[in-house]
């Protein structure tokens with residue numbers, strides 16, 4: 764059994780902790796070696812002085828004759844995005860704005876997430892790269908119907924499909940449902 768890489772909230776994490784010994788280490792696959800190794804905090808763009816819980820750290824124990832590999836990895840809260848101060852809901856709102864034909868800078872300004880043009884376009888570039896992982900996921904979901912409509916950029920097409928499938932907070936849903944990082948297509952060690 765594989766340990767979850769994304770959980771919805773602290774309560775779900777606490778439930779996972781109780782049965783942690785059943786899981787194998789994602790690095791070395793040793794069973795029963797994982798132990799809790801603290802919490803991960805970070806800052807959010809709206810309030811840099813406000814520390815928020817973002818995830819949990821695990822250690823594959825090689826101490827006291829345990830046969831683990833000594834490496835650590837993280838289990839994230841599902842709203843947390845890899846290497847981003849924006850949360851999943853912010854990015855989803857940004858994507859919906861693009862799908863509705865708004866300019867990246869206009870959306871960013873309305874959301875008060877960042878006023879620089881460069882940041883809004885950097886986010887677009889990340890989304891453009893992330894579409895490849897998204898396409899792979901969508902291929903496995905037969906319920907997506909192809910609706911032909913004009914989009915500002917062709918790479919938005921998988922996002923349009925995603926919105927049909929899951930109109931609300933789809934990025935968080937995606938990370939949790941598929942246990943995959945949206946901005947990092949693999950389940951990697953980050």
Ligand SMILES: [Zn+2]
Pocket residue numbers: 788789790791792793796823831832833834
């Ligand atoms: Zn290990």
